[in-house]
Amino acid sequence: MNQIIKKIRMLEKKNNQKDMTKINNTKAETSRQMVVLNVYRANTHRNDLPRVEKFQIPVQRWMTVLDALLFAKSYLDSSIAIRYSCRMASCGSCGMKINGVPKLACYTKISELQGNTITCEPLSNFPHIRDLVTDFSQFFEHHKEMAPFIHNNNADIKDENKLSEFKQTPQDVDNYLQFSYCIKCGLCYSACPTVATDTKFPGPQALSQAYRYYADTRDDLSNRRLNAVDGKHGIWRCHFAGSCSKVCPKGVDPALGIQLLRGHIMGYSRNENKIAKLRDPT
């Protein structure tokens, strides 16, 4: 466990450094009056040939790519199909490829991008529906296959009014917390070269969730969680390209989750005594 904590601490340090680059980027941002927004258009159900449409967008200082797309939708062409909701990088709706890289449109400012042209395309590795919208059914299924919920045979966790608590120290929480900040936006899944060649591979999102529940002291599935990802299309298909972690907008590191899971499969065994028991809170 100590090793894991060390790794997470290192990761936090790395993230903090990333934050600092973010701040510096903000200060060095470019300002432009107008940009050209290239939007991928096609209705797959109608067998449309994909085309790219160009929109001239007047730029304001804090404008995001989502703002630009919604400007186009409101005033230039209301038929652009796009999925969006919270505009604050919490809901995970607006994942798309922006200048070729999977990003959240609401979390990408125009000023961060180089050049006067911004190209928006649907995410790779997801079946296409229309324009910038893709089908997430398979992705959600992979998540579900991981049995992403607390399983504990020795504790009564049914939906009944009970005052009892699994005690967890802040360190216990840290062991899984960063992996539970996954917003299911699908950017990692889109960037993963293994998913591109094997749709049965659960992908970085699902695998990191398997680790998230494995690492939680309230869960007792232990080796069964490891066995579930140890198959032909499982965790060994990952060849550690690391692109999942690079594109994650929330600083989750799915590649680290996958490596930690592999480590446990290879030999570390979980100390069963670490599994928490329900107790009276006081």
Next chain:
Amino acid sequence: MADTISHDLIIIGSGLAGLRAAISAASTHDSLNIAVVAKVQVMRSHSVSAEGGTAAVIFEEEGDNKESHIYDTIKGSDFLADQDVAELLVRSMPFEIYQLEHWGMPWSRRENGRIDQRKFGGYSFPRATYAQDKVGFYEMQTLYDTCLKYDNIHFYNEWFCTSILSDAKDFRGVTAIEMKSGDFVKFKAPAGIICTGGAGRIYSFSTYAYSSTPDGLDMAYRAGLALKDMEFVQFHPTGILPSGILITEGARGEGGYLINNQGERFMKKYAPTKLELASRDVVSRAMMREIQEGRGFKHESGVDCLKIDLSHLGEDNIKKRLAGIREIGIKFSGIDVIEEPIEIRPVCHYMMGGIHTNINGATEMTGLWAAGEAACNSLHGANRLGANSTSECLVWGRITGRLAAEYAVDHPSVSSISQHQVIEEEKRIYDGLFRSRGQVNPYEIRKELTDTMDAKAHIFRNEKDLAEGLKKVRHLKQQAWKHVDDHAKEYNTNFINVMEIDSMLRTAEIVLAGAFNRRESRGAHARTDYPNRDDINFLKHTIGYLTTQEPKMSWHPVTFTRYAPMERKY
């Protein structure tokens, strides 16, 4: 003719209340066939953006007590809360905190392993249970993941419900459009729960997601159900500019200061005891006064604002407990709150009003319940306390889920769906909106509507503004804006937007009508022409029904069980 999909229970909306209701119903009866139908995919609902905390009394041995939470809630409501409802919330909440904990919620912990709590506005004890500053997100994740344990919960992602089907006063189902295919379908079920959240997108400067439009409220309103207390709109003190994205009240709970252009902590003039942690209506009014009296800052976008200073809290503390806020500040305002104060302004954040329900979330229609922000069970009265809304979603999600499940078991088959209603609804949306030939851009109408609400029904209101607002909204309704330029069936968000705008216009009208009628100042509703609370004439809930003309307004009594109204001081 539209296809029919049958279930025992339909839950409309997949936010906190909807998911909590689904688990509650699924675990009541494992044979029950439950549908969760939502216009967004699961985990995209705006509940994920709730930041600061969930209120509950869990440290009685350290001095907290349930009576205090009940009193704080009622006082916060400016005595318009139904007091039995506040009591039910407070007594139920501790169980919900531990229930989530059993299901994997990453509550922030104390060193000894126990769940931690933080300070929040309007409370006499630190009782906001938190998970960093991403409480709603983690609650949603915990509930969604737990839903996946149940084979009898079926998710319909991106299905937009358009109307309620009923037989006299009995719920029968809903009509909906599957966005992916564009197909129009009927859902048939003996029981339903509306959990579609608030309507804050009727304002321009708003913390809400783009998807937070009043579709669910309007469905109920069109089905003849009352909307209650709609004039009470909460303005949260701290939204960043220009986006309106929320800075959690937890930032003040952790010790953040609000400052004016003199560098002064101005709240000491308005709430000498609680300062920044007075209730939200009090803080937001104080901020508007500071701005009106010339002590505000000018944001580069030209908007007046104030600042919140967190820099004295220290880097470690901010990174540990307010990491999300720091991320938001850096990304959306270009400011690192560790280093400098960030510009903020009061922002539309919550609707105290909603679909009129009783203490158990039952609507006026048999077989139909409402829970969460969409409902008005009169928990919050005229002003909600921070951290009481996620609590409300959990408690009434559970209650309505259980009651609706029991009702569905007792009423297993829905005899008939009125074909007439289905045909009328098809006419309304396809002939009235989709194929209509309006000339005016609906998105322009939306912009005019939300700007009108910002200008005429904001924190301080008066008769002249409200009358002008009503006139303007009625004028916008009459304009020839109804049309959909996108003629494709598949994933037609232009069509969805037009239906949303249609519901926004009706909902805005009833907010204005309620505000116009309430000639007093209470909680979040502050009238400059009637600056005092008037318990003789207005200690009652506003009720509004849809008619073909103007909304029909009436009143509904407040339930008192423990506290007589008194003046609020913080």
